[in-house]
Structures are given as C-alpha cells and as structure tokens.
Amino acid sequence: MPLPCLTNIFPLYWVTFFSISSTGQSGLSLQLKKFLTFVKIEHTLFSLPLIYSGAFLAAKDPPSLTQLTLILTAAIGARTAALALNRIIDREIDRRNPRTSVRELPSGRMNVREASSVLAIGIAIYLISAASLSVFCLILSPLPLVIFTVYPYMKRFTVLAHFGAGLGLAMAPLGGWFAIQQSTENLLPGALLSLFTLFWVTGFDIIYSTLDELFDREQNLFSFVSRYGRTTALRISAFLHAAAFIVLALLFAVYIKAAAALPFLLLSGFLLYLEHKKAEDVELAFFKINAALGFVILGMVVAGVYFP
Structure with missing residues (x-):
C-alpha cells in the first residue's frame, strides 16, 4: 500500500503538520526540523543495527532488497511511534524538568494534536511494513506497541522502568x-541476541537516568539512581x-563460532x-558509545554468518 493512502486510514489533519506556511519553503524546513527533532530520528542508530543483526542471524541466504527495505521502514515507523508515545505521555513531567522543558511539547513548539499525528503516521508505517513482510509479522506487530505504551508509565511506580526501556529495544x-x-x-x-539487548539497554538507561537524579527524587519518580543512589545504581x-557480554559470548560460542567475528566480540566487551x-x-x-x-x-x- 503506498504511503499516500494513509490519508484513508487516519484523519486528514496530520497533513497540515507538513504544510508550507506563509513563509514558503523556509516554513516547510522549520516544520521538518521540528518533526525530526521531536522523534529523535538519529536514535534509530540504536535499534537499526540490532534489527538487521536479527535478520542476518536468521537468514540462510542474504535477505532480499525488498526485505531489507521493509525492515528499515518498520524500524523507522516503530521508533517514531515509540518516541511520540513517550513524549505525549510524559509531557507534564517533561514540563517540570529543567532538562526536558525545552522539548517540543512542554515548550509549546508543538501541540498534542500534532504529536498525535506523528504517532499515527509512525504506527501506520510500522503496521503496513509488517503486513508487507508477512501475515505472521502483522500478527506479532501489536506487542512492541503495547510495550511502548506501558513503558512511560512505569517510572511512576517501579524502579523496573529501566527494564521497560530494555524490553522495548529488545524487540x-x-x-x-x-x-x-x-x-x-x-x-x-x-532470543539470545534479544536477551543481550535487554541487559545492555537496561544498563545504559540506568546511566542515562543519572542526569535526572535530583529531579526524580523531588518528583517521587522511580529509578535505581533516585531510590538507591548513584553508586549502587552504576x-x-x-x-x-x-x-x-556473557550472553553475547554464549551466542558467539554456540552459534556464530567464526574467527572473523571474534574481534567484534572483543570490541563489544571493550565498549561496554x-x-x-x-x-x-x-x-x-549514552549516545556515541552505544x-x-x-x-x-x-x-x-555478518562476519559470523558470511565469513564462517
């Protein structure tokens, strides 16, 4: 289904998000910049290599260009939906936090209607991509969306919110x-690659939460840092x-085994x-090393699968 058909699925008002203002092309550029900043498109760098890692690990032959493209669009759609959900649900908390008060929703540069439009677009792209891959993928596709929806609420009642972030990316x-x-x-x-991702992302989400240690404590929000202190959390x-790393080493030892892949395993341990x-x-x-x-x-x- 071509993307223009999305107007048949979701309200037409989302189109205005990308409309050219009275200032012409510069207005469109500002809208596009606002959109890209809102969804943090660069954060796809965290998830995309992991998605392709799962795909190459599963493939006996190299995936087709169509499969790789649909995986890419599914990743972008899912990531867009996840960020939009997080920003919409947390907008009041973000407004009170000096670090996040400059974000699009708390600062007023974007309203909830616009953010909801971005969310709808992301979900549509994700679901259409999943359906284009297979009916099996479409059946499973709601599971990550449920995790993306539940995760932002977890910090309100449990320190296990960090594992919510890890579980989302482990998908x-x-x-x-x-x-x-x-x-x-x-x-x-x-499953081993997913378990590695769960532990890895949960660990770096704890590091990231050190930025909000005092705020989380003042607002009675749950994190390992705010509840147990920085030293224990780290x-x-x-x-x-x-x-x-142990899980990744197990994956290497049992399934990958290739000598060409060993330097990558050792480098991953060094980066951790x-x-x-x-x-x-x-x-x-958080950003560059991850x-x-x-x-x-x-x-x-890739080295393990194609250079055994």
Whole structure:
C-alpha cells in the first residue's frame, strides 16, 4: 500500500503538520526540523543495527532488497511511534524538568494534536511494513506497541522502568529475526541476541537516568539512581552489562563460532567497559558509545554468518 493512502486510514489533519506556511519553503524546513527533532530520528542508530543483526542471524541466504527495505521502514515507523508515545505521555513531567522543558511539547513548539499525528503516521508505517513482510509479522506487530505504551508509565511506580526501556529495544532483534524466519522455530539465537539487548539497554538507561537524579527524587519518580543512589545504581548497570557480554559470548560460542567475528566480540566487551569508565560523560557514554556498539554487534553477526 503506498504511503499516500494513509490519508484513508487516519484523519486528514496530520497533513497540515507538513504544510508550507506563509513563509514558503523556509516554513516547510522549520516544520521538518521540528518533526525530526521531536522523534529523535538519529536514535534509530540504536535499534537499526540490532534489527538487521536479527535478520542476518536468521537468514540462510542474504535477505532480499525488498526485505531489507521493509525492515528499515518498520524500524523507522516503530521508533517514531515509540518516541511520540513517550513524549505525549510524559509531557507534564517533561514540563517540570529543567532538562526536558525545552522539548517540543512542554515548550509549546508543538501541540498534542500534532504529536498525535506523528504517532499515527509512525504506527501506520510500522503496521503496513509488517503486513508487507508477512501475515505472521502483522500478527506479532501489536506487542512492541503495547510495550511502548506501558513503558512511560512505569517510572511512576517501579524502579523496573529501566527494564521497560530494555524490553522495548529488545524487540528489535526479534523483529528482524521474525521478518526473515516468519516462525518461532529455532528461535534460540534470536532470543539470545534479544536477551543481550535487554541487559545492555537496561544498563545504559540506568546511566542515562543519572542526569535526572535530583529531579526524580523531588518528583517521587522511580529509578535505581533516585531510590538507591548513584553508586549502587552504576554497580547494577555494570552487572547488567557484564551479563550482556556473557550472553553475547554464549551466542558467539554456540552459534556464530567464526574467527572473523571474534574481534567484534572483543570490541563489544571493550565498549561496554568504556561506557562505565566514561559514565560521567553521558553524551559520550549514552549516545556515541552505544551507537558504535550496535554496529559492532551487526559486524559480529555478518562476519559470523558470511565469513564462517
């Protein structure tokens, strides 16, 4: 189904989000910039390598260009929906937090109607991509959306909210796996990659939460940092990252085995270690190192599958 047909599914008002204002092309550029900033499109760098890692791990032969393209559009749609849900649900909390008060919704640069339009577009692209891959993928597609919806509420009542973030991104390698395999048979390699992702993302979400330690405590929001202190929280994060590396090493030892993949495994361990050495520099630890680590995992899988 071509994307213009989305107007038959969702209200026409979303089109105005991209409309050209009286200032012409500059107005369109501002709207596009606002949209890209709102959905943090660059954060797809975290999930996309993991999705493709799951796909290549599942594939006996290289995936087709059509499959790779549909996986890409599904990833972009799901990521857009996840960010939009998070921003809409957390908008009042973001308004009270000095660090996040400049975001589009709390600052007033975007209203809830516009944000809901972005959410609708993201869900539509995701579901259409899943359906185009297979009926099996379409049947499973609501599960990540449920996780994306529940996760933002978790910080209101449990420190396990960090695991909600991890579980959301852990769907990425499974999504890639199911896009190729289209069944639950022989799922263990994909499940191990997903478990690695759960531990890894939960660990770095704990590091990221150190930015809001005082605010979370004042607002009675739940995180390991606000409840147990920074030192204990970072120890828990380190434990989770050690567990993540053990799971990744198990995946390598049992299923990948290729010598060409070993340097990528060792590099992933170094990056996880470096993430904790640089934990005070959240910009480096959270964004740059994690983005690099995702591509290292993809490199390990590709090297293992195609250079045995």
